[in-house]
Amino acid sequence: MDELRNRAKELLESNTVQLIIGFEQGNGNKTRAVFIEKPENTSKLIFDSRCVQNLAVYLTKNEVKRKGKPAIVAPVPVLRSIIQLAAENQLTYASLVILGITPESKLVEFSTLEDIETYLDNFTLELEAKEKEILEKIDKMSPEERWKFWINELSPCFKCYACRAACPLCYCTRCTVDDNQPQWIPVPSHELGNLEWHIMRAMHLAGRCTDCGACADACPIAIPLNLLTKKMREDMKGQFGEVKASLKGGNMMSTFKPDDKENFIL
Amino acid sequence: MSIDKHLVRKASLEKLFAVLKLQGKTMYAPLLRNGKISYEITGNFADVTIEFIQTTQSAKVAAFPRTEKLFNYTKDKEGVSVKDFDPNSIPETVVWGVHPCDAGGISPLSAIFNWDYKDNLYNTRLERITVIGFSCNKADEYCFCTSVGGNPGGVAGNDILFTKLGDSSDYLAEIVTDKGKALVNAAPELFEAAQDVEKEKYLADVPNRFNREDIKGKMEAFFESEVWAEQSMRCLGCGACAYVCPTCACFDIQDEIHGKNGMRVRCWDSCGFSMFTMHTSGHNPRDIQSQRWRQRLMHKFSYMPDRLSVYGCTGCGRCSRACPVDMNILEHLISMQEIKK
Numbered sequence: 001m002d003e004l005r006n007r008a009k010e011l012l013e014s015n016t017v018q019l020i021i022g023f024e025q026g027n028g029n030k031t032r033a034v035f036i037e038k039p040e041n042t043s044k045l046i047f048d049s050r051c052v053q054n055l056a057v058y059l060t061k062n063e064v065k066r067k068g069k070p071a072i073v074a075p076v077p078v079l080r081s082i083i084q085l086a087a088e089n090q091l092t093y094a095s096l097v098i099l100g101i102t103p104e105s106k107l108v109e110f111s112t113l114e115d116i117e118t119y120l121d122n123f124t125l126e127l128e129a130k131e132k133e134i135l136e137k138i139d140k141m142s143p144e145e146r147w148k149f150w151i152n153e154l155s156p157c158f159k160c161y162a163c164r165a166a167c168p169l170c171y172c173t174r175c176t177v178d179d180n181q182p183q184w185i186p187v188p189s190h191e192l193g194n195l196e197w198h199i200m201r202a203m204h205l206a207g208r209c210t211d212c213g214a215c216a217d218a219c220p221i222a223i224p225l226n227l228l229t230k231k232m233r234e235d236m237k238g239q240f241g242e243v244k245a246s247l248k249g250g251n252m253m254s255t256f257k258p259d260d261k262e263n264f265i266l
Numbered sequence: 267m268s269i270d271k272h273l274v275r276k277a278s279l280e281k282l283f284a285v286l287k288l289q290g291k292t293m294y295a296p297l298l299r300n301g302k303i304s305y306e307i308t309g310n311f312a313d314v315t316i317e318f319i320q321t322t323q324s325a326k327v328a329a330f331p332r333t334e335k336l337f338n339y340t341k342d343k344e345g346v347s348v349k350d351f352d353p354n355s356i357p358e359t360v361v362w363g364v365h366p367c368d369a370g371g372i373s374p375l376s377a378i379f380n381w382d383y384k385d386n387l388y389n390t391r392l393e394r395i396t397v398i399g400f401s402c403n404k405a406d407e408y409c410f411c412t413s414v415g416g417n418p419g420g421v422a423g424n425d426i427l428f429t430k431l432g433d434s435s436d437y438l439a440e441i442v443t444d445k446g447k448a449l450v451n452a453a454p455e456l457f458e459a460a461q462d463v464e465k466e467k468y469l470a471d472v473p474n475r476f477n478r479e480d481i482k483g484k485m486e487a488f489f490e491s492e493v494w495a496e497q498s499m500r501c502l503g504c505g506a507c508a509y510v511c512p513t514c515a516c517f518d519i520q521d522e523i524h525g526k527n528g529m530r531v532r533c534w535d536s537c538g539f540s541m542f543t544m545h546t547s548g549h550n551p552r553d554i555q556s557q558r559w560r561q562r563l564m565h566k567f568s569y570m571p572d573r574l575s576v577y578g579c580t581g582c583g584r585c586s587r588a589c590p591v592d593m594n595i596l597e598h599l600i601s602m603q604e605i606k607k
Contacts, residue, residue: 028407032592033500053591063499063554156299158323158332158534160509162590165502178541180520187520188333188533218590220506221322222300 003107009042011071017097018068023051054214056081056168071097076123080210081168084245086113125211156221159189166218169208202228207252210245269440272457276435283311285453286360294328295362296321319406324512325364329391336530353390362398367411367582369399369423371512377574378515396445399424405470408583410596418470429465482567484602497598498559500591505536507585513578537561
């Protein structure tokens with residue numbers, strides 16, 4: 001912790017960055033994002049297992065950008081998002097300082113984005129046993145049962161869009177659901193409107209989602225929405241091999257390669 | 267009217283629920299799903315949860331559904347024909363198991379829906395709703411009803427208010443309105459003669475945390491303060507706070523079009539969304555999140571008391587509990603008291 005605080009303080013004092021994006025103690029047992037501009041406030045910084053919000057979501061926000069160059073506290077899920085954002089030309093190595101945090105809560109810094117990519121190769125994304133179990137259960141359902149399952153899960157959605165707001169990769173300044181001329185997705189949070197919203201959200205994340213779980217964590221009514229993105233990752237793995245954030249090679253679903261399998265096209 | 271008091275046994279609650287259901291009333295009650303509680307329509311008392319500090323969603327959904335039809339229309343050679351939604355199709359409804367901070371949300375909601383235009387749909391739904399409340403016997407660090415004019419045993423907005431008498435399985439029933447009386451008359455045998463009870467003894471302790479008139483003054487005086495940006499830097503700009511709030515009433519009007527037929531609907535909306543104030547010109551008077559956060563608090567603590575003579579916050583704490591990034595309204599209101607610049 002001291003290591004992180006000292007480094008953050010040094011970065012602000014030397015004016016290398018103007019802002020630290022990290023975690024502080026929140027209300028009760030909660031932790032939360034903190035934005036530090038003064039070196040003396042770096043003592044607020046904490047990092048522990050409760051710090052799970054994906055802070056990369058703030059890197060593309062105008063309010064944050066206006067503060068100057070940021071340093072961001074970045075455990076593995078945040079590092080993955082940073083690579084994906086860089087691959088999508090939303091940031092460069094020079095635009096921020098990355099205070100990497102190892103799973104042992106040690107500070108780790110990188111001299112290039114490629115170094116981060118190499119570092120991330122140490123951590124493969126595997127489904128947890130429980131996730132695997134539920135995805136297999138859904139797979140085994142008949143189309144009617146699966147339809148019923150999703151209608152039931154998605155029907156309480158009231159479209160607060162916390163899932164969208166918490167996702168570092170939902171950085172569009174205007175989302176498809178906000179377009180009304182023409183309207184692509186029904187705005188009301190009825191059965192069809194909810195279903196179309198969640199399918200659209202998942203499809204827009206196909207090949208891009210880094211499986212940080214921020215969407216499901218943010219949902220105030222605990223809809224297991226990351227099951228959709230997890231399932232997509234699994235399907236893509238089967239079709240195209242490993243799915244990971246990558247600086248080169250583009251996004252899986254928007255890239256064509258001559259040796260791509262085509263047997264799904266009738 | 268004076269409030270009649272009765273004693274109701276725990277086992278009688280289920281009987282009362284069944285009687286109301288048999289009368290054909292639509293029953294909204296707190297149901298547990300994925301570890302969260304919200305008010306949904308149910309016919310099954312066994313599914314109903316009563317032991318909670320607060321539900322995730324408020325009971326406003328019964329009077330102000332998240333989506334409601336205003337009219338259908340059809341286009342043909344002759345022109346357009348419009349068929350208004352018939353308010354007579356709104357069923358008699360019971361909202362079961364609300365806490366006083368939810369029932370207290372009815373007054374600000376009604377003020378908004380009757381500000382100048384009298385909203386027939388909202389008013390009809392409310393007319394047909396009977397509210398069966400339960401006093402709070404426990405509270406948590408998010409609760410602050412007593413700071414905003416409420417209290418854990420407040421009768422306002424309820425038609426009948428039950429207060430659990432300690433560990434006994436008895437409830438005190440306060441019959442607050444004529445609608446409440448009508449329910450008693452539907453099953454008079456369940457409402458026994460009340461013993462003399464000291465209700466306050468059984469209520470949760472919710473300490474008074476701030477003076478809302480002071481906060482109102484501070485907010486107005488410090489409209490341009492940096493405090494709004496400091497508080498809201500981490501706000502993600504979602505609508506979770508507004509959608510769980512018992513008094514937030516903003517809506518959007520949308521058309522659902524299917525070929526030559528269509529339907530106009532009213533859907534919940536939130537001042538936290540960046541699109542909420544976007545003009546067709548592309549100009550957005552609330553361009554950044556701090557302005558939207560300020561709007562949310564100012565609306566509840568300044569604009570509503572000024573224009574509608576009612577505050578827009580009942581201290582239920584739902585917004586703070588639901589916020590994915592720990593935006594805590596109580597913390598921010600208390601910090602307002604100390605604000606100097």
